[in-house]
Amino acid sequence: PKYVYDFTEGNRDMKDLLGGKGANLAEMTNLGLPVPPGFTITTEACRVYLATGAPPPELAAEVDEHLARLEQVMGRKLGDPDDPLLVSVRSGAKFSMPGMMDTVLNIGLNDASVNGLAKQGGNERFAWDSYRRLLSMFGKTVLGVDGELFEHALDEAKKAKGTTSDLDLEADDFQRLVEVYKDIIRTHAGREFPQDPREQLNLAIRAVFESWNGERARLYRRQERIPHDLGTAVNVVAMVFGNMGLDSGTGVAFTRDPGSGDQGIYGDYLQNAQGEDVVAGIRNTVPLTELEKLNKAAYDQLLDIMRTLERHYKDLCDIEFTIERGKLWMLQTRVGKRTAAAAFRIATQLVDEGLIDMDEALQRVTGAQLAQLMFPRFDEKAAKKQIAKGVNASPGAAVGKAVFDSKTAAEYAARGERVILVRRETNPDDLPGMIAAQGILTARGGKTSHAAVVARGMGKTCVSGAEQIDIDLANRRFTGPNGEVVQEGDVISIDGTSGAVYLGEVPVVPSPVVEYFEGKLAPDADPLVSAVHRIITHADARRRLGVEANADTPEDAQRARRFGAEGIGLCRTEHMFLGERRKVVERLILAKDEAEQQAALAELLPLQRDDFVGIFEAMDGLPVTVRLIDPPLHEFLPDLTDLSVRIAVAEAKGEPVDPHDRELLDAVRRLHEQNPMLGLRGVRLGLVIPGLFALQVRAIAEAAAILIKRGKNPRPEIMVPLVGAIQELEIVREEAEGILRTVSKETGVDVHALIGTMIEVPRAALTAAQIAEAAEFFSFGTNDLTQMTWGFSRDDVEGAFFGRYMDLGIFGVSPFETLDRDGVGRLIRMAVTEGRATRPDLRIGICGEHGGDPESVHFCHEVGLDYVSCSPFRVPVARLEAGRAAV
Numbered sequence: 063p064k065y066v067y068d069f070t071e072g073n074r075d076m077k078d079l080l081g082g083k084g085a086n087l088a089e090m091t092n093l094g095l096p097v098p099p100g101f102t103i104t105t106e107a108c109r110v111y112l113a114t115g116a117p118p119p120e121l122a123a124e125v126d127e128h129l130a131r132l133e134q135v136m137g138r139k140l141g142d143p144d145d146p147l148l149v150s151v152r153s154g155a156k157f158s159m160p161g162m163m164d165t166v167l168n169i170g171l172n173d174a175s176v177n178g179l180a181k182q183g184g185n186e187r188f189a190w191d192s193y194r195r196l197l198s199m200f201g202k203t204v205l206g207v208d209g210e211l212f213e214h215a216l217d218e219a220k221k222a223k224g225t226t227s228d229l230d231l232e233a234d235d236f237q238r239l240v241e242v243y244k245d246i247i248r249t250h251a252g253r254e255f256p257q258d259p260r261e262q263l264n265l266a267i268r269a270v271f272e273s274w275n276g277e278r279a280r281l282y283r284r285q286e287r288i289p290h291d292l293g294t295a296v297n298v299v300a301m302v303f304g305n306m307g308l309d310s311g312t313g314v315a316f317t318r319d320p321g322s323g324d325q326g327i328y329g330d331y332l333q334n335a336q337g338e339d340v341v342a343g344i345r346n347t348v349p350l351t352e353l354e355k356l357n358k359a360a361y362d363q364l365l366d367i368m369r370t371l372e373r374h375y376k377d378l379c380d381i382e383f384t385i386e387r388g389k390l391w392m393l394q395t396r397v398g399k400r401t402a403a404a405a406f407r408i409a410t411q412l413v414d415e416g417l418i419d420m421d422e423a424l425q426r427v428t429g430a431q432l433a434q435l436m437f438p439r440f441d442e443k444a445a446k447k448q449i450a451k452g453v454n455a456s457p458g459a460a461v462g463k464a465v466f467d468s469k470t471a472a473e474y475a476a477r478g479e480r481v482i483l484v485r486r487e488t489n490p491d492d493l494p495g496m497i498a499a500q501g502i503l504t505a506r507g508g509k510t511s512h513a514a515v516v517a518r519g520m521g522k523t524c525v526s527g528a529e530q531i532d533i534d535l536a537n538r539r540f541t542g543p544n545g546e547v548v549q550e551g552d553v554i555s556i557d558g559t560s561g562a563v564y565l566g567e568v569p570v571v572p573s574p575v576v577e578y579f580e581g582k583l584a585p586d587a588d589p590l591v592s593a594v595h596r597i598i599t600h601a602d603a604r605r606r607l608g609v610e611a612n613a614d615t616p617e618d619a620q621r622a623r624r625f626g627a628e629g630i631g632l633c634r635t636e637h638m639f640l641g642e643r644r645k646v647v648e649r650l651i652l653a654k655d656e657a658e659q660q661a662a663l664a665e666l667l668p669l670q671r672d673d674f675v676g677i678f679e680a681m682d683g684l685p686v687t688v689r690l691i692d693p694p695l696h697e698f699l700p701d702l703t704d705l706s707v708r709i710a711v712a713e714a715k716g717e718p719v720d721p722h723d724r725e726l727l728d729a730v731r732r733l734h735e736q737n738p739m740l741g742l743r744g745v746r747l748g749l750v751i752p753g754l755f756a757l758q759v760r761a762i763a764e765a766a767a768i769l770i771k772r773g774k775n776p777r778p779e780i781m782v783p784l785v786g787a788i789q790e791l792e793i794v795r796e797e798a799e800g801i802l803r804t805v806s807k808e809t810g811v812d813v814h815a816l817i818g819t820m821i822e823v824p825r826a827a828l829t830a831a832q833i834a835e836a837a838e839f840f841s842f843g844t845n846d847l848t849q850m851t852w853g854f855s856r857d858d859v860e861g862a863f864f865g866r867y868m869d870l871g872i873f874g875v876s877p878f879e880t881l882d883r884d885g886v887g888r889l890i891r892m893a894v895t896e897g898r899a900t901r902p903d904l905r906i907g908i909c910g911e912h913g914g915d916p917e918s919v920h921f922c923h924e925v926g927l928d929y930v931s932c933s934p935f936r937v938p939v940a941r942l943e944a945g946r947a948a949v
């Protein structure tokens with residue numbers, strides 16, 4: 063295969079091979095934009111390197127060939143002592159991983175060529191500054207030297223000069239630093255800095271390959287669910303310099319506001335600096351609009367290019383550029399990351415501008431983004447004490463205890479505490495703390511700083527560049543502009559939508575998007591609500607899947623309906639036996655004879671009937687799938703240990719023991735199970751405790767009859783849990799049909815209910831063809847189906863060892879969260895096909911947690927389910943994703 067592509071040979075559709083950066087550099091080159099020449103080493107070469115520990119043998123010759131061409135175009139040779147060509151070596155994977163992998167600039171400088179660069183650039187300071195940058199970057203990323211050592215030496219040099227800005231350092235300061243840096247490398251890497259430019263290039267390429275498997279890159283991929291086996295491409299690009307003086311500089315920009323979606327000019331510019339300075343937030347940048355005053359021609363050209371890119375990519379783009387002595391160069395572009403709100407707004411703006419259609423707009427947003435927009439935000443009316451204001455870098459409302467480093471953040475979070483990570487600026491090493499935190503607050507850096515970019519990607523609240531706060535890391539506190547002191551552990555609130563930082567906990571209010579779904583805000587109430595309305599309406603028009611809700615109270619049912627649920631796919635009846643009613647259930651379990659049992663059931667009947675009247679009424683005209691009681695009986699009795707202790711204590715004190723307690727203890731012991739989830743629950747309970755299911759079916763039927771008499775249209779369905787054999791279902795079905803007939807006769811109202819089953823035991827999926835003979839519908843209970851397919855206790859494993867499993871790459875996300883397509887999914891496919899073969903009009907849905915998970919909704923669409931059912935709050939997410947699956 064061909065391992066190296068010139069920028070003139072690629073295009074934006076080649077991201078798999080050239081990575082995002084390489085593919086887009088090629089695209090820009092071919093659009094005729096001013097891109098410095100260069101070439102891309104493919105991800106395939108990286109994969110060979112990662113698999114074998116060495117680059118493919120053909121690579122060296124291909125690099126030589128492309129380097130020679132580059133030298134020819136540039137009219138200079140790499141590292142030439144008189145007039146050196148310098149190159150940057152930049153990572154670039156298929157999916158953007160900001161700051162997670164390595165980049166080395168200024169390759170080609172050495173003790174000789176630094177003089178050539180000074181001569182050609184006419185600037186000693188610039189040449190030595192460039193050389194010391196190469197040494198520190200190369201030392202850190204290629205030779206594995208601790209970057210702090212270089213930082214420290216730089217700080218010392220500034221201190222010696224009595225300054226805090228690197229702009230005050232002069233040529234001889236940098237020249238001295240070069241010697242110090244070389245010493246650091248010698249001492250800590252155990253080798254000399256390589257003077258041979260070609261060796262520098264080879265080592266840098268390898269380092270980029272290896273950075274794919276660096277710890278922070280792995281962590282980021284797990285978080286973002288990027289596969290671990292893609293590898294990164296490597297871009298070798300002729301250097302252009304933003305640090306050649308005040309007529310040079312570097313910047314980043316967005317073609318629209320990535321925070322809100324507003325149109326306008328958004329970016330940061332830094333004079334006399336190299337690209338890494340901006341992203342790292344080392345010096346404070348100026349708004350891009352200032353560039354107009356500094357260099358009008360370059361500014362106009364930049365805006366023109368930004369318009370070209372937006373029209374070409376038909377989307378928001380972000381760019382990195384450098385100005386070298388007044389001339390503009392484009393270093394990168396890509397379709398830019400954006401907040402959830404911006405995603406919805408930009409998608410509809412692009413429709414209005416005629417660049418995309420509504421189907422495409424639907425693809426431009428995700429259920430996860432919609433879910434984010436449904437989070438609450440700070441109450442505007444609440445009293446709050448603002449102590450600082452920063453940049454609104456990533457929206458949301460976050461409250462937590464201030465912590466000052468990544469490790470502490472992770473420790474607090476592990477104890478279940480909410481934290482805000484407060485840093486001067488973040489770097490990729492802070493990633494674990496950022497993941498653990500509710501939000502991130504930094505003192506430096508703008509909307510494009512590391513903290514901002516990563517937080518937006520993770521959907522986390524971030525306020526950056528709150529310059530008024532003074533962080534005292536040693537004493538673990540920060541001080542606000544008016545002297546307020548926040549110690550580690552003190553609660554603060556940060557508003558990523560406005561940039562405000564508040565002392566203490568600020569109360570939150572519902573999001574406007576939720577208010578819209580609730581019917582409290584009109585679809586045109588504000589631009590965001592209107593964008594959401596347009597897109598979800600289109601999703602509804604497109605989707606084939608029905609969306610129902612898991613709800614078991616009239617209130618939940620009503621909310622679900624407002625959120626667009628087309629029925630209840632799972633009404634769990636367990637909670638109807640708790641609270642006050644627990645005593646009656648206790649009597650039922652402890653009954654000594656049928657008479658006692660009947661008495662208890664008779665007491666439960668009217669209560670249960672009222673429950674159903676409320677729910678059927680709330681869902682009038684829509685199906686309500688009532689699941690008969692499921693959990694093990696002992697869940698309704700006191701805890702074995704508690705009860706034993708109570709009795710033992712009474713005995714030890716010589717107090718009389720309540721005879722009821724003794725009776726209870728006997729029952730608890732009798733019913734105790736080692737594996738309750740695999741024990742007496744679900745249909746098994748119904749078959750063992752006479753009268754229990756009958757009570758529920760009667761309550762359903764009587765509730766329906768009452769409503770029909772009131773002129774309503776109840777549509778109950780009766781769902782039997784945990785069925786593994788058709789015989790179980792047949793027995794329950796016969797009894798239920800009898801009761802429906804009886805109630806119809808008693809009430810004079812024709813009461814109908816579909817009778818169906820959950821498919822949540824693997825055997826049910828395996829024998830779906832038989833079971834469908836007795837079932838009018840299937841509903842996949844994927845919580846139990848996952849538990850029993852993997853043999854993972856759903857109540858224990860996630861906290862116990864899933865973290866380790868994910869580290870080991872056994873799965874990237876818990877199978878209880880996103881459906882395991884290969885295993886559980888195979889059972890589902892099989893059951894769908896075989897169930898429908900028996901009964902072509904079999905209604906099939908899913909009611910496990912997966913019903914509201916975006917990725918799993920796509921699976922349900924693919925395998926041809928009729929509907930998904932999920933918690934009311936996720937109903938809009940499921941509607942959106944069902945629409946996306948269909949276009």
Ligand code: PEP
Nearest residue numbers: 822843844845846909910
């Ligand atoms: C299931 O098992 O997926 C299900 C919906 O039932 P429950 O979660 O109540 O066991």
Ligand code: MG
Nearest residue numbers: 822843845846
């Ligand atoms: Mg279940």
